[in-house]
Amino acid sequence: MSGLFVTFEGGEGAGKTTVLKEIQKKLEKTGRPVLATREPGGSYIAEKIREVILDPRHTEMDARTEALLYAAARRQHLVEKVIPHLERGGVVLCDRFVDSSLVYQGFARKIGVEAVRELNMFATEGRLPDITLYFDIDPKEGLERIAANKGREINRLDQESLSFHESVREMYLQLQHQEPERIRLVDAGQTLEKVTDAAWNLLQEKI
DSSP states (O other): OOOEEEEEEESTTSOHHHHHHHHHHHHHHTTOOEEEEESSOSSHHHHHHHHHHHOTTOTTOOHHHHHHHHHHHHHHHIIIIIHHHHHTTOEEEEEOOHHHHIIIIIIITOSOHHHHHHHHHHHHTTOOOSEEEEEEOOHHHHHHHHHHOTTSOOOGGGGSOHHHHHHHHHHHHHHHHHOTTTEEEEETTSOHHHHHHHHHHHHHHHO
16 A cells, blocks of 8 residues: 655644644544654654744744755655655655745745745655645634634744735645645635545545
């Protein structure tokens, strides 16, 4: 049985992390070996890089430095965790992957989408997810959710302006339009139950 690589994408406060955990429970009931992981992070070295990237004190970080750190963390995570699990026939549920870098660094930080794509193709050797679930939400609503969630990790991205998060959504929608077969849109403005059901149904099609 071949593995299945699933990534979860979306702007801040879209709820993708919560839905990922619900999908993990559903998949584990089917008996498939599931690896639930995240980026940046997911392995010891990658988590160390995450600490540097998302530290709210690192406001002086250059946009290209940020993009390189994300790619470095992604490479380590991929070879250490993701690929071995897929080769054993497991399902990988990953909270963010290359699309996040294209959107946040390439477009919202204005480095250039193609430059960031090229960097990440080097880091991943061209590996892409089998399916990407994009959780779409109005940025204002997403940020309001974050403000209301006192237990959530606060990071540098939460300090960005509303216009930055609107750019993020704009680029996600462009990517979804360009790759509708891989990137499937989920309306994240609904209840958790409805969002989870929508994501599960899309995943079932792929399985």
